[in-house]
Amino acid sequence: MSEETGTSKAGFVALIGAPNAGKSTLLNQLIGQKLAIVTHKAQTTRTRIRGITMEGKSQIVFVDTPGIFTPKRRLDKAMVAAAWGGADDADVTALIVDAKRTRPDHEGFIAILDSLAGAKHPCLLVLNKVDEAPRERLMELAAVANEKATFADTFMISALNGSGVADLRARLGDMMPEGPYLYPEDQVADLSQRVLASEITREKLFLRMHDELPYATTVETEGWTVKKDGSVKIDQVVYVERPGQKGIVLGKGGAAIKEIGSQARKDIEEALDIKAHLFLFVKVREKWGDDPERYRMMGLDFPGK
Template structure:
């Protein structure tokens, strides 16, 4: 039996549904999903098996107009992930159509996608009527030579199996790149940190989630099969620390409990989670923080 394996880059605007689609394809939660934009920072790879094919997904940060160093590094990582992939899938939200952001992505695809097959996935199809959907598909295909177009709802699962089957068939022949039981190539320490960051992002408001990062400082396997995890939440200002801690520490306590439960479900064992909040005014300009997130610090300079 011939095996196939390769990399698939999911690209699109923030909130287009890339992380939701990745998690559904892989069948486990490897990329954090929130209602806030710019949640995905690292190029998280999820590994899905379809028949004799192994599909390695590169879940890139959403493409947007960068303002800060972190933004620039995220956008560079997204385009880098696309350039390195065997197949690129552009996600466009059905109800938003061709936004200014999608226009920019289509223009950039012309240069980045040379020699790549690019498929179009129109997501959230349950939000619009069929004539609107068909018109959008026609318009997008007139602007770029997509090899295939898929109508999907990543959240509800519509059309996802068709997309997955097509990707499996289109990947190059070759041996699998990862062990069969591996679903992501991120270290567990980073996955755990991302899960905690998701809880912080959902709980906090306005700009604060983009001013913080979470790192797993210590990971201790215990004799009883449980694991002790110590994590640090880095924030840029003293005021942010107070918000995260909350009145009498209630906010951080709730976040820690929710994160512990989720990490425990993911690892399928008992977790002892300890969170500390530290103020690091310049963490957004520290090379070390970027390497923790899988981003290239130098990409933020341009």
């Protein structure tokens, strides 16, 4: 055991599951601060976000992957490929299941279990939102999952209030392979500041727009200037696919984009521990979802049709 011998451990844990299973909320709980987008809209995580935490002598690198679902568009295919790629590259895979909404016979749930059946590394089953699910549902989900695939352990947690998360983190620390740390001990993410700032603004965009805005929207940090007083001027562009969407994002008299910018700036300052001056611009870029460069910037492989 590394705690007794002083031997360091380090490894990767992939958090996978269906959209809105609570992976991003769980990542933020495991790390102890906000790294990932958390909204009511499914499929908001597009990139593989790595969060890092220390558990005793173990360094755990969490990979919060996009939700696994049946892809229809090119962007969907890239997101699902990224999710399974994150699982394949990990030392441990944690399957996060929304116990409140997932039925034991749900087609998507069964499909993920079938895909995990041949996993070459340990897997954990994590039933989330257990405080909102009946006990019978929890027992059925656990039984079906452990029958279809091999799980080293089953955890029942609430990512929202943190119940059960400490036990999960301790178990994962034990499961990490021996080896040197992969990152400095005080580092909590390997996202660049520019990307993290973009993700924060994209979250505020989704929260403000609700169902008015399609998923064909992205945010890019195009300018990052450190001023003499140590503050940072951040220029970001919100890209939409059609001219009509630009007006939705701007809002009447620019009210919507002003509110989004104000909320994003506060979270950026808190997450990055900086004083920020955020400037948002809205531009139309038709069919950006078919542009390989946009995928590269999000850390996704550009798939074929």
